[in-house]
Amino acid sequence: MPTAMSVFVVLAATGAFFFATTRGALLVRALSSGKQAADAHVYPIYSNMRLIRLIDFQPIIAAILLFQYDRLVSIITHGMSRMDLRGKKALITSCAFGNVMPRVTGAAVKGGAEQVQVVDIIENELINARRKMPEFADKLAFYKQDATSVTLPDASVDANVVFFLLHELPHPLKNVVLTEAVRVLAPGGKLFLAEFHRPNVRLLRALSWTYFKVFEPLGLALWSTHDPLEALKAMPGIASVERRTVFFGNFQVVVATKAA
Numbered sequence: 001m002p003t004a005m006s007v008f009v010v011l012a013a014t015g016a017f018f019f020a021t022t023r024g025a026l027l028v029r030a031l032s033s034g035k036q037a038a039d040a041h042v043y044p045i046y047s048n049m050r051l052i053r054l055i056d057f058q059p060i061i062a063a064i065l066l067f068q069y070d071r072l073v074s075i076i077t078h079g080m081s082r083m084d085l086r087g088k089k090a091l092i093t094s095c096a097f098g099n100v101m102p103r104v105t106g107a108a109v110k111g112g113a114e115q116v117q118v119v120d121i122i123e124n125e126l127i128n129a130r131r132k133m134p135e136f137a138d139k140l141a142f143y144k145q146d147a148t149s150v151t152l153p154d155a156s157v158d159a160n161v162v163f164f165l166l167h168e169l170p171h172p173l174k175n176v177v178l179t180e181a182v183r184v185l186a187p188g189g190k191l192f193l194a195e196f197h198r199p200n201v202r203l204l205r206a207l208s209w210t211y212f213k214v215f216e217p218l219g220l221a222l223w224s225t226h227d228p229l230e231a232l233k234a235m236p237g238i239a240s241v242e243r244r245t246v247f248f249g250n251f252q253v254v255v256a257t258k259a260a
C-alpha cells in the first residue's frame with residue numbers, strides 16, 4: 001500500500017509540474033496579458049533556461065513519447081541518409097529536446113550538407129541547441145525567427161525537419177508553418193514531419209484524448225481538421241506525401257517531396 005501511494009504521489013506531482021509549466025502557464029498568461037505576442041503559445045519549459053536544462057534529458061523526453069522517440073528520429077535520419085545532400089543545406093524548423101537535433105545534423109553532415117540551419121522563436125532554445133552540438137559548430141547557423149514567417153529564401157534547403165511543433169501551435173498557424181516549410185524547400189527536397197497521430201486502438205485513443213484535453217488541447221485537431229498529410233497533399237508543388245505511423249498509430253512521420 002505505501003508503495004502504491006508513493007507511485008501515485010510521484011505521478012500526480014509530475015503531472016502537476018508539467019501542467020503548471022505548459023497549459024497552466026498559458027491559461028494564466030492569457031488572463032493576465034492584453035495583446036498576444038507571437039510567442040504567446042510557447043510553454044515556459046521552452047523559454048525558461050532553468051526549465052529547459054531540467055527537462056532536456058533523454059530519458060524524460062523518451063518517456064513523454066512513450067519510448068518511441070528513438071524510432072521516430074531513426075525514420076527521419078534514415079530518410080535523410082538516402083538523399084544526396086552534397087553542398088546543400090538542411091533546416092531544422094524549431095528546436096526539440098533530446099538528441100533529435102544532433103542526430104538530424106549528423107545525418108545531414110554525413111550526407112554532405114554544407115550547412116544545417118536552425119530556426120526557433122525562442123533565443124534560449126537556440127542557445128541550448130548550440131550547447132548540445134559543439135562537434136558541428138562550424139556547420140550550424142541559428143536564426144531567432146518565427147516559423148510562420150522565416151526570412152530564408154524560397155527553395156533554399158533540401159531537407160527540412162519539423163519535430164513535434166504542429167500540435168503546440170494555434171490552429172490558424174499550423175498550415176502557415178507547413179506552407180513556409182514547403183516554400184523554403186528546393187525542387188526535389190523533402191520535408192520530414194514527426195507528430196502525434198490518432199491511435200487505432202480504442203484504449204490508447206481514450207488515454208491519448210485525455211492527455212490532449214488536459215495538457216495540449218491544440219494537438220487534437222491533428223486527428224481531424226488539421227491532418228498534416230491532407231494539408232500537404234493540397235499544397236501546390238508537392239509531388240508526393242507519405243505517412244508512416246508507429247506504436248498503434250499514436251505517432252506519425254510524414255514525408256513530403258517537392259516536385260523536381
Ligand SMILES: C[S@@+](CC[C@H](N)C(=O)[O-])C[C@H]1O[C@@H](n2cnc3c(N)ncnc32)[C@H](O)[C@@H]1O
Pocket residue numbers: 042046061093094095096097098119120121122125145146147148163164165168
Ligand atoms: C518543436 S516544439 C516541441 C518539441 C518536443 N515536444 C520536444 O521534444 O521538445 C517546441 C519548440 O518549438 C518552438 N516554437 C514554438 N512555436 C514556434 C514558432 N512559431 N516558430 C519557431 N519556433 C517555435 C519553441 O520555442 C520550442 O523550441
